[in-house]
Amino acid sequence: MIHKCIMRTNYCRPMFAWKEIIMNFEMIQNVLLLEDKESTSLIGRDQDMSELETLFYSDKPVIYVQGVTGVGKTVLVRNFLRKVTEKPKELHQIFWFSLPNIRTIEFMLNSMAAYSAQKPFFRSKLSEKVEIMAYIMSMRPHTIVIDNFEKATGKISEYSNPVFPDEEISLLQDLFTSLNGVVSKFILISSEPDELFCFNRNNDVFSFFQLESLDQEFSQQLATRILESNDIQVDINQKEMQQLMQIIDGHPMSMQLLLPRLQYQSPETLIAKYHAHRHHVMRIGQTTSDNYLTHLMALMDLVVSDLPSLTHDLLPPLSLYDGSIETDLFRTIVNIYQTSVMNFSANHVVRQMVKELVSFLEHNHLISKYIPGTENYIIVPILSEYLRRISMACETDDVRNGWSGAFVHVIARLAANLKSMDSYSKQIWCYFNNATFHNAYDVACEQNMYDHAGILMQIIAAFARVNRNYTKAETCFNELVGIHQSLKDEQMQGITMFQLAHIAEEQQHYKKAKLWLQRALDVFEKTESDYEAASVQHQMGRLCHVTGDLEIADRWLKLAYNSFTRTGESFEAADISRQLGRIGYEQKDYNTAEKWYENARDIFEMFGDEYRAANIYHQLGIIATDKRDYDNSKQWLQKARQVYEKMGMNEKLAAIYQQTAQIAHAQGEFEVAELYYMKTFGLLEKTDPYTAAILYKDLGKTSQSRGRYDQASQYYQLAYDFFDQLLNKNDPRYSELLFDMSILEGLKGHFEQSGRYLIESLHASNQKDFNKDLQYRVNNFKLSYFQAKDDEKKRLREYWEKHMGDFPIKGK
The missing domain is CATH 1.25.40.10 (Tetratricopeptide repeat domain)
Known part of the structure; x- marks a missing residue:
């Protein structure tokens, strides 16, 4: 039954409408440009804002914004872009991409192109998409921000995997070069220097903007504002406070994390604790005394030491996340670990533990909500780095493996459950959890949990396919074939080959699609999977129809029709009847076309599927028109019109009016024809060229x-x-x-x-x-x-x- 549901879903057209994906992505963009809650975010940044504005209006298309983690790069750029968005929207399009949830350059290009490119764009090769997007960006101003750009490569840390393959980084640089001298801009926000990507500083493409820590004057201002907002009475000029300010060294995140702790401890105590934690992380985390990373790790270690005692045990599973976390899923992971590993289950206790952890991290600015009112949180990258480098290093193998197993189990179950969600919810869940799915897949492979790895790779591949990231999707599905081979699951191998055929077809690689379909058919015939074999035959017939091989298409479709009829799959048989009717019409064999269409009509009416039945009425009306049987044609079109009016389907109704106008013209009723043409225009709010x-x-x-x-x-x-x-x-x-x-x-x-x-x-x-x-x-x-x-x-x-x-x- 599971296999049947998968095949039923995939022999149809892709489930997600691209228009809906763009609506979802536009919502994400708005979220990322929300106002900051902190009034302190831009203290001392007037000069930096001015410099960024100068670079923004220069001829160089790429601004590389670099600064240490927590210095305020994202906040600065986000606030600067608010000034840009004050311009009329039609004159300037802004996109904000945040790694690691964005995993491919192709996703970015597709998201951008959906506003301005035609459908053939999405079938193009990735290199061609780069060229097309360069042209689009030269014609209309765009600003594209890539946040956490250092994650694009895996060179920054042994605890990070690269998000983009090297060849995609190279293509991105080609796009940068193509934009030289145009108004559009890329803003790359990175905590690592540009040398990581081998950018050519002598190239006229790049502007490099180094965001430094605050100078002494503005550092004092920010510190005073933080102390006042936390109602802390302390003389910032006293010796111990000045020592603490030297440790902070104008670093905004350090101020936000350290200064509020003066509510319940003295500066001397806080300084001593900081040095103790610095020594601790140097011993464990393989950092050096002059490494700024050591300061950040010590900062995290100090903050984490203030966690409520019960919540300390929740840090290992938190380290498995990257980019974002959803608290309900996190609670489930903790419950499974407590039950299966610790032989203890108390859901109300777990709920309280997770609530305290989330509240603590949010209060300390280490996580923040994606969307107000939801349970999705963005994780500050340095927290993930600390948890993997320091926190997990202190745990035993048994603890790490236990948490890894619980994490993979829950995330794989989420991936499996996504199949039943509506397309809107599915798209949002996949976007927010994209990095988590990738992490869970990597952990599943490390833990030899190949069943779970297959489920996770399926959702990763499906998300890539629906967003038309064909290169990524093809790579993922090929990897999935290997997983199912290792599990000796021939059925799932066939289904995955079927998916690869769809990907090839969507790119108009029809020869490759037919090869994948043949391989899938061989598997299903070997395993005597009649439904799946018939689905492949149907797809093969549809593909031959697309390529103009009508006689071969007719044979494949009749094979599938007979198989579905024999097994009682009437709905699938109706869809094939509709397609055979279309082939008959194209061959101008109107009698045969009518026979197949009427067969499809009978089945759709039996199922009560008014929409598909109305489509058949319309087709029968078109055939009657071509046969000059205008009275019969009008009757069919009237039946279709009644359904479309009932459903409020204006685009379909417009096609009926257009056909009615053409009949009136053919009968010499020119006034009636003109009336219906005008009614057609009235129904179409936005008419494509x-x-x-x-x-x-x-x-x-x-x-x-x-x-x-x-x-x-x-x-x-x-x-x-x-x-x-x-x-x-x-x-x-x-x-x-x-x-x-x-x-x-x-x-x-x-x-x-x-x-x-x-x-x-x-x-x-x-x-x-x-x-x-x-x-x-x-x-x-x-x-x-x-x-x-x-x-x-x-x-x-x-x-x-x-x-x-x-x-x-x-x-x-």
Whole structure:
């Protein structure tokens, strides 16, 4: 049953609409640009804001903002961007990406391109996407921030894995170089120097901005503000306080963590504790006395020592997280560990422990909420580094393994449960837990928990696929095939191959898709998995249909239809009937097409699926129109219209109105036709260029038939302008438009222009051999040519020879 559900989900089109993904991502962007709660965040940063603004409006497209952890880089950039967002949104698009939850360059490019690129963008190779995005960013101002950029490479620490492969870092640098001199900007926020990425400082692409700690004056101001906000009465100029301020050394995070502790201890005590913890981390964490990391680790160690005693035991599982944490899941991990390892379970005690831990960390600014009112928290990177470097190092192997097992078990269960969520919730969960899923997968492999590793890799791969990160998705699914091979799970191997076929098809790599489908079919036939085998046959038929192999598609689809009918899978059989109807229609075998469509209609009506049944009514109406059976066509379209009106589906309803208008035109009812074309426009709030071009073309033809030539000319010109916005000029509708425009010009007595449009129509058809329709256009050209004046004839001949070759009229 599990396999069947997976196959049922995946033989359909991808579950997530890209429009919905963008809506979700836009919400994330807004969250990341929320106002800071702390009024102290920009003390002493006026000069830095000014310098950042100067770099932002310079010609160099990349600003590398570097500074030690906790110095205030993210806060500075976020506040600066608020100034930028005061500009009209249509003039400037801002994207904020935060590592490690963003795992690929391709995700970033897709998120950015979804606002401005056409669908073919998402099928392009990653290198091509870089080139296209460079062009888009040169045409419209963008600002792209990548926070925690040091995580892009694994060179910073043995406790960190690289987020981006080296080849993606190289492509990102190519994008930087392509933007030289344009308005768009990348802002890279990193705690590590740029040498880590081998950036060329002599290159005109980069501006380097070093954010330093506060100087003495502003350090004193910030310290005073923090002390006042915590109602701490202490003389900042006394000797011990000055010693403490020397330790802090103008570092904002150090102030936020150390100074509030003066509420319950003296400066002398706090200094002594700090040095004790510094010695402790130097002994355990392999750091040196002059290493700034030692200061940060000592700071974390000191803060953690103040944790309520019961919550100390929760630090090991916290170290397994990266980027973000969800408290309900965290409680579940603790409960499982307590039950399976410690033989103790008291959920109310665990709940209180987790609540105290989260409250403590949030109070100390080491975690912060993603979205107010939720249980999702961002983890400050230095806390994760401390927990892995220091805290976990103090635990025994048994403790580490116990927590690792509980962590993998819970996160894998979350991954499995995501399948049943709606697409909106699933997308948000995957985004917020992306780094956690990757960490859990790595831990699962280390612990030889391959069943769990397979589940985790499945959700990682699925998230990559739905976001059209095809390179990542293909790598993940290939790895998943290896996992299932090691588990000797042939069924899941076949399902994963089926997924790889989908990925290849979505990139229009049809040959590769067919190879994966054949491999999957071999597996399912070997394991006698009839449903899965039929699903592959269905997909193979659909793929052959896409590639124009109609006879082969017909054979595959009938095989799948017979299999589904034999096993009682009526709904799947209906979907195949619909596709066989489409093939019959394309072959102009209208009787066969009607038979298959009616079969699909009967099944959809039996299931009470009004939407799919209405789609079939529409198709039957189109067939009746092509057969000139207009009365029957109107009846089918009326049935479809009633369903779409009931469901409020304006786009579908618009297609019905358009078809009704075309029938009215064919019957000479031009006023009715024009009325329905206008109703079509009224239903479409935002008409894409192609749809607008077709509607204006049809309106032009209707006006022309009514003898309103000037109005027809205006409509045709609008259609022409919309087609001009499209990249593909080989569309047959475009060729038809040019032919219609030529007829109109001939009716108006403009024979040279009529001939030119006919030549352009023939050229746009992109066919070397003239069929009956194209020969008709050639004959029309001859008519225009013969009626043109001598000088017009000369120009028409030259125009033909330039675009078409040999002139079709013998003699002069």
